[in-house]
Amino acid sequence: MQYNALDMEGNKDKMMETTNEERLSVQYMYRHLGISDKVYQFSKEILDQLQPRFEEIDRTAEYNQLKVLKAMQDNKVSEACLLGTTGYGYNDLGRETLEAVYASLFHTEDALVRPQITCGTHALALALLSNLRPGDELLSPVGKPYDTLEEVIGIRPSKGSLAEYGISYRQVDLLSDGSFDYENIRKAVNEKTKLVTIQRSKGYQTRPTLSVARIGELISFIKAIKPDVICMVDNCYGEFVECMEPTDVGADMVVGSLIKNPGGGLAPIGGYIAGKKACVENAAFRLTSPGLGKEVGASLGILRDFYHGLFLAPTVTAGALKGAVFAANIYERLGFQVVPNSTESRHDIIQAVEFGTAEGVIAFCKGIQAAAPVDSFVTPEPWDMPGYDAQVIMAAGAFVSGSSIELSADGPIKPPYAVYFQGGLTFEHARFGIMKTLQSVVDAGIVQI
Numbered sequence: 098m099q100y101n102a103l104d105m106e107g108n109k110d111k112m113m114e115t116t117n118e119e120r121l122s123v124q125y126m127y128r129h130l131g132i133s134d135k136v137y138q139f140s141k142e143i144l145d146q147l148q149p150r151f152e153e154i155d156r157t158a159e160y161n162q163l164k165v166l167k168a169m170q171d172n173k174v175s176e177a178c179l180l181g182t183t184g185y186g187y188n189d190l191g192r193e194t195l196e197a198v199y200a201s202l203f204h205t206e207d208a209l210v211r212p213q214i215t216c217g218t219h220a221l222a223l224a225l226l227s228n229l230r231p232g233d234e235l236l237s238p239v240g241k242p243y244d245t246l247e248e249v250i251g252i253r254p255s256k257g258s259l260a261e262y263g264i265s266y267r268q269v270d271l272l273s274d275g276s277f278d279y280e281n282i283r284k285a286v287n288e289k290t291k292l293v294t295i296q297r298s299k300g301y302q303t304r305p306t307l308s309v310a311r312i313g314e315l316i317s318f319i320k321a322i323k324p325d326v327i328c329m330v331d332n333c334y335g336e337f338v339e340c341m342e343p344t345d346v347g348a349d350m351v352v353g354s355l356i357k358n359p360g361g362g363l364a365p366i367g368g369y370i371a372g373k374k375a376c377v378e379n380a381a382f383r384l385t386s387p388g389l390g391k392e393v394g395a396s397l398g399i400l401r402d403f404y405h406g407l408f409l410a411p412t413v414t415a416g417a418l419k420g421a422v423f424a425a426n427i428y429e430r431l432g433f434q435v436v437p438n439s440t441e442s443r444h445d446i447i448q449a450v451e452f453g454t455a456e457g458v459i460a461f462c463k464g465i466q467a468a469a470p471v472d473s474f475v476t477p478e479p480w481d482m483p484g485y486d487a488q489v490i491m492a493a494g495a496f497v498s499g500s501s502i503e504l505s506a507d508g509p510i511k512p513p514y515a516v517y518f519q520g521g522l523t524f525e526h527a528r529f530g531i532m533k534t535l536q537s538v539v540d541a542g543i544v545q546i
């Protein structure tokens with residue numbers, strides 16, 4: 098047999114000394130992709146210890162795979178559903194069926210799943226702006242929400258914010274140990290409180306991510322004080338990480354992005370809102386128009402990717418999750434603070450690593466970039482991103498621009514110099530990406546292994 102295709106360095110002599118058996122080993126491939134034997138060995142030893150964790154993740158993926166399949170079968174997804182409509186998009190079978198599939202999956206009365214929802218922030222803004230009215234109050238009992246929501250709410254003034262429409266906002270921070278401040282939450286709920294927003298993922302903070310069970314406890318507490326308050330959960334990065342979703346523990350609405358977990362890496366755009374019929378109807382009337390609601394909104398040719406991506410989402414999420422666990426174990430072993438830590442249970446796919454130096458953050462991001470299938474040859478540099486008070490470095494080489502279910506990392510160049518890493522459409526890719534970060538960090542002389 099000939100393996101000339103693997104002669105990547107054009108080094109004929111060396112190739113001839115290599116036996117076919119060696120050339121078919123993964124270590125040989127890693128070597129050709131710039132991974133030293135030391136990095137390979139170090140990471141392999143860590144990986145070997147993670148098998149029990151990975152089996153647990155696989156069990157969740159298996160459960161969720163069946164859940165997705167059941168929702169698709171129960172709603173009679175057919176070949177015709179994969180086609181699209183144009184123009185007004187009346188009677189779009191594929192769109193209506195997909196929304197029914199999401200409603201089944203999340204055990205909700207209804208859902209809105211659209212390419213016209215441009216991103217996660219848009220989906221959240223839509224849910225908030227459509228379900229709140231002037232004079233109402235929004236409460237976040239879990240501290241500061243995701244950065245981009247500050248302008249939606251009006252914490253930072255912005256055109257069209259909730260504040261501009263006379264909707265007030267109140268926030269109760271988590272206690273220093275990460276627990277809910279029940280006493281102050283009780284005080285914050287008042288006659289104006291109409292909607293409570295709960296962010297499941299830590300986002301780019303270092304607080305713990307909330308488990309679905311904890312979200313359930315919080316919702317029960319709030320509903321006991323005020324039963325008719327709408328409890329909304331920002332579900333970004335959390336979908337399919339557990340066997341339950343927040344709507345299984347009392348959430349009235351869950352909201353998320355299709356270029357994260359539920360799009361399975363295939364959805365090229367989109368967002369979803371699943372929940373009570375009245376909540377989803379409000380959102381639909383705002384997305385399109387009062388009176389039109391869900392009845393319009395052509396799906397164009399995008400539905401196949403939405404279905405296909407949703408079908409793959411449980412296993413894609415599992416791969417990303419294994420990558421996060423792997424990274425936590427590598428960097429904790431090297432003495433860095435990691436959130437979540439190497440053994441904690443996981444409730445989203447984000448992994449934070451605190452390097453304590455700008456060089457560490459930059460080297461890590463360079464490694465992620467060098468592992469990408471797209472744009473692997475470019476070098477990420479810190480830049481002045483709009484809306485941030487420090488320079489930010491980002492690494493991504495994705496098939497879908499900005500997709501963070503694909504392998505990606507970013508970090509603000511400021512203390513504590515933490516990098517936030519997530520994604521990987523396959524565990525094999527996530528694994529390689531993390532090995533590339535380690536190689537990059539080692540080559541930069543930041544750690545020794």
Ligand SMILES: *Cc1c(COP(=O)(O)O)cnc(C)c1O
Nearest residue numbers: 216217218243298300331333354
């Ligand atoms: C990503 C994210 C958002 C915003 O989604 P975009 O698609 O980036 O607009 C909101 N909340 C959380 C927790 C997120 O992770």
